[in-house]
Amino acid sequence: MLDIKFIREHPDIVKEGVRKKGEDPSKVDEALTLDEQRRHVLQHVEQLKAKRNAVSAEVGKKKAKGEDTAASFEEMRKVADEIKALDNELARIEADLLTVLLAIPNIPHPSVPLGRTPAENVVHATWGEAPVIDFEPKPHWELVEKLGIIDFPRGVKITGAGFPVYVGKGAKLERALINFFLDEAEAAGYTELLPPHLVNAASATGTGQLPDKEDQMYVVAKDDFYLIPTAEVPVTNFYRDETLHEKQLPIKLCAYTPCFRREAGSYGKDVRGLNRVHQFDKVELVKFVHPSTSYDELESLRADAERLLQKLQLPYRTLLMCTGDLGFTQTKKYDLEVWAIGQKRWLEVSSCSNFESYQARRMNIRFKPATGGKADMVHTLNGSGLALPRIVAAIIENYQTPEGKVVVPKALHRYTGFEIIG
RNA sequence: GGAGAGGUGGGUGAGUGGCCUAAACCAGCGGUUUGCUAAACCGCCGUGGCGUUUCAAAGCGCCACCGAGAGUUCGAAUCUCUCCCUCUCCGCCA
Numbered sequence: 265m266l267d268i269k270f271i272r273e274h275p276d277i278v279k280e281g282v283r284k285k286g287e288d289p290s291k292v293d294e295a296l297t298l299d300e301q302r303r304h305v306l307q308h309v310e311q312l313k314a315k316r317n318a319v320s321a322e323v324g325k326k327k328a329k330g331e332d333t334a335a336s337f338e339e340m341r342k343v344a345d346e347i348k349a350l351d352n353e354l355a356r357i358e359a360d361l362l363t364v365l366l367a368i369p370n371i372p373h374p375s376v377p378l379g380r381t382p383a384e385n386v387v388h389a390t391w392g393e394a395p396v397i398d399f400e401p402k403p404h405w406e407l408v409e410k411l412g413i414i415d416f417p418r419g420v421k422i423t424g425a426g427f428p429v430y431v432g433k434g435a436k437l438e439r440a441l442i443n444f445f446l447d448e449a450e451a452a453g454y455t456e457l458l459p460p461h462l463v464n465a466a467s468a469t470g471t472g473q474l475p476d477k478e479d480q481m482y483v484v485a486k487d488d489f490y491l492i493p494t495a496e497v498p499v500t501n502f503y504r505d506e507t508l509h510e511k512q513l514p515i516k517l518c519a520y521t522p523c524f525r526r527e528a529g530s531y532g533k534d535v536r537g538l539n540r541v542h543q544f545d546k547v548e549l550v551k552f553v554h555p556s557t558s559y560d561e562l563e564s565l566r567a568d569a570e571r572l573l574q575k576l577q578l579p580y581r582t583l584l585m586c587t588g589d590l591g592f593t594q595t596k597k598y599d600l601e602v603w604a605i606g607q608k609r610w611l612e613v614s615s616c617s618n619f620e621s622y623q624a625r626r627m628n629i630r631f632k633p634a635t636g637g638k639a640d641m642v643h644t645l646n647g648s649g650l651a652l653p654r655i656v657a658a659i660i661e662n663y664q665t666p667e668g669k670v671v672v673p674k675a676l677h678r679y680t681g682f683e684i685i686g
Numbered sequence: 687g688g689a690g691a692g693g694u695g696g697g698u699g700a701g702u703g704g705c706c707u708a709a710a711c712c713a714g715c716g717g718u719u720u721g722c723u724a725a726a727c728c729g730c731c732g733u734g735g736c737g738u739u740u741c742a743a744a745g746c747g748c749c750a751c752c753g754a755g756a757g758u759u760c761g762a763a764u765c766u767c768u769c770c771c772u773c774u775c776c777g778c779c780a
Contacts, residue, residue: 303736306749307736310735310750311749313749314747314748314749316760317707317748319760319761320704320760321704321761325704325705333760336760338760339760340761637743639733
């Protein structure tokens with residue numbers, strides 16, 4: 265969420281940002297009204313509490329001397345009732361204010377292009393060429409079936425649609441990619457975490473999955489846990505409610521986890537094969553940085569993700585997302601899309617975002633300046649490095665042979681132990 | 687799953703209703719002293735909110751916070767209830 269003080273001091277900047285995201289700016293005025301009410305009631309109730317404290321101290325002294333205190337009791341009983349009523353009112357106002365603040369999105373960075381729909385995203389860069397193929401390339405779901413390396417029907421039997429089973433060289437290719445991504449992240453200075461795959465409600469709220477995206481998560485109702493939709497949730501919450509030291513920054517973490525997404529409401533062509541599944545593997549990159557460096561850190565985060573695609577020799581393009589296509593909590597975002605020749609379409613494989621202090625404020629992650637002084641919120645960023653299924657799809661389609669075999673990208677040979685599938 | 691013990695500032699740890707407004711020690715910061723270091727001595731030493739002053743910061747005043755939340759009371763770290771967490775023992779278990 266945004267800082268109420270910032271909203272109070274710059275209401276026009278906030279409203280303009282909210283409008284750019286295509287959201288309703290009236291929430292901003294609601295927040296300001298509630299904030300004013302809050303401060304008004306707060307001042308009143310604190311005055312009464314100061315009086316109560318003063319009289320209570322007097323009572324203590326009088327009792328010690330054996331003096332009569334009945335008059336004070338009578339007066340204070342009324343004050344106590346008044347305090348209770350005002351405290352209740354204050355609690356209600358603060359709860360309302362929090363609800364409104366959580367409903368106000370983060371505002372876009374000035375460098376983000378204005379736009380309403382995905383069509384207005386800007387192609388920031390393209391890399392590589394589609395492979396020259398003198399035969400009709402097949403989509404990956406046909407190839408993996410013939411090769412017997414991913415079993416969709418048995419996944420349906422075991423669990424349901426969208427839960428593929430990786431078999432033999434398919435399973436090993438998956439494992440090779442995970443290790444490749446983690447090793448590359450480590451080389452780029454990220455510390456590996458192997459976090460829990462279930463999180464509590466506080467963690468899910470910290471990164472913004474709750475309350476807005478509750479329907480997208482699998483819930484373990486009996487214990488009030490959520491299956492993680494991305495490693496971003498447990499990894500970013502690693503430092504929740506902690507104060508770091510500026511000297512520690514930037515902190516770079518990475519983690520492999522399976523990701524679980526209900527994908528409620530998405531049907532049709534997009535879900536063929538590995539394009540959209542309920543459980544998938546992903547390596548996530550997360551950074552905690554000093555506010556003054558977060559946009560430089562976003563560029564290096566994007567470069568870290570792009571390098572993986574370059575090493576895999578997969579043609580891709582980088583999109584700078586327009587204001588209307590930014591997530592609720594993001595100020596700036598790049599998407600990486602890889603070309604899948606069998607489907608003749610781009611597949612999103614990474615999303616690199618800056619959240620500035622929006623997540624940090626929700627999670628209360630701060631840092632002490634090296635020069636001393638008050639703690640300030642860190643900036644958080646994250647990006648996929650990378651999401652596996654669509655990478656597997658792209659490898660299988662782009663590296664296919666006329667015989668329906670698949671050549672393994674060179675960078676993976678030391679991880680797979682084989683150079684061709686089929 | 688069953689039984690018991692416990693959660694107090696950066697750390698150790700005192701505090702069972704007001705007179706201690708959270709003691710004391712350690713660590714940390716500043717100073718005095720000193721050839722340098724150390725020791726000794728003196729002082730400072732939590733977080734957040736509201737207000738005040740200000741270009742701003744510092745300062746000052748007030749409020750809240752002793753695991754979290756609710757309750758009793760004129761007054762709660764202290765008494766009651768619920769929840770969370772840690773430790774010990776028993777049971778189960780890869």
